Amino acid sequence: MDKKLLDILVCPVSKAPVELNKETNELICRSSGLAYPIRDDIPVMIESEARTLTSEERLAK
Template sequence: MDQKLLDILVCPVSKAPVELNRETNELICRTSGLAYPIRDDIPVMLESEARTLTAEERLPEKK
C-alpha cells in the first residue's frame, strides 16, 4: 500500500490514524479497536466491514 495514502487515511469511527498490518492485510485502528480489510489493494473503510480487534491486538506494537 502506498505510504502517501496511509499517511492520510483515518478511522471513520474515531478519526484516529490507522496502521498497516501486512500479515493480515488490514488497516488497524487501536483507538476504535477495529481492523479494516484491504481487498484488491483497496482499503474497505466501512465500519460494517471491519472486525473487532482482540485485546492483544489493541496493545501498542513493540518496536
C-alpha cells in the same frame, strides 16, 4: 499499500490514524479497536466491514 495514502487515511469511527498490518492485510485502528480489510489493494473503510480487534491486538505495537 502506498505510503502517501496510508498517511492520510483515518478511521471513520474515531478519526484516529490507522496503521498497516501486512500479516493480515488490514488497516488497524487501536483507538476504535477495529481492523479494516484491504481487498484488491483497496482499503475498505466501512465500519460494518471491519472486525473487532482482540485484546492482544489492541495492546500490541
